Amino acid sequence: MTPHSIEQAIYGLVSTPVLHLVDRHDMLTCLIRNGPLPARAVADQLGLDADTVDRLLLVCVAFGILRRDAAGAYCLVEQALPLFDRRDARYIGGFVEHLATGAAERMERLGEYLRRGKEAVDASRETPYDIFYRDEESTREFMDAMWHLSHGVSRELAVLADLPAAGLLVDAGGANGPFAAAALQHSPGLRAVVFDLPPVRPHLTRAALAAGVADRVDFVAGDFFTENLPPGDLIALGYVMSNWPDEQCLHILRNAYRACAVGGRVLVMERLFDDDRNGPLATSVMNLLMQLETRGRHRTVAEYVALLRAAGFDDCTVRRSGGDKHLIIGHKPVDDREPSASAPGNERA
Missing domain, CATH: 1.10.10.10 (Winged helix-like DNA-binding domain superfamily/Winged helix DNA-binding domain)
Structure with missing residues (x-):
């Protein structure tokens, strides 16, 4: 049997x-x-x-x-x-749709990657976000997936983040605001700015209205590789780092460091590999899908902490949720030293 x-x-x-x-x-x-x-x-x-x-x-x-x-x-x-249950914040139907209609179609490329490598195979392909935001239908499908994948656990992450009673949260690459909405619902004195590519704006507007936080969230269009992030007390990066290789992650984190107020924090929210990288299953599967859909990968706590410290953040801690997405926090030191230009090492929290 x-x-x-x-x-x-x-x-x-x-x-x-x-x-x-x-x-x-x-x-x-x-x-x-x-x-x-x-x-x-x-x-x-x-x-x-x-x-x-x-x-x-x-x-x-x-x-x-x-x-x-x-x-x-x-x-x-x-x-x-x-x-x-579509009435529940934990509903994951949009994410299942993304897997069934998007990721499954890309699985055939794995054979090409095995023979020739991702860089060679994808050299002439559109960039991931050109694909995600190709038209209104694909943008909607991607936004729904991000919301259903993130909003339920974001309510728990907002509690774990010890959000301040007031101040400004900058949600970089925040999509239609699953974490920003959860943070604002949890902390009524907080305001938020979602920084993302221009096609995201109407999807954030609709989601913020539905969540009852439209009066406290703004949208700034931009690209965190070519433009500075808006300044804020908290910089959130939810499912952003796993889209990029280490060099680009370090660029994003240094951008976040510049935008973060002295004494402020960066909130990295991601799936995490176990220290030995033998699981969990969902992280291992999504790590493979990251190769198909983006240029990134999933990491261990130690790998994220190393990137945070290389960007200048210190006092790094990890707080685990009851779901698949966890929180790694980095603090911007009060002496506001310039971040090191060295590559990340193998430091642990």
């Missing part, structure tokens, strides 16, 4: 598109609001084919997302409920 872990690996190719289908066609929403229900009832309520619905839901049972009782009625397992 095939071991469970190997079976999951073999058939994992099916799980993401199935999850995307049952979410996109409202099957999970139907079960959350009206379940437990048999497949026929789900199909009748949604106007779908009952046989196909049943087959899809059976796959979800096998992968541990649904339960099926003796009468054949389906419901979500407790852990899955908030992740697929």
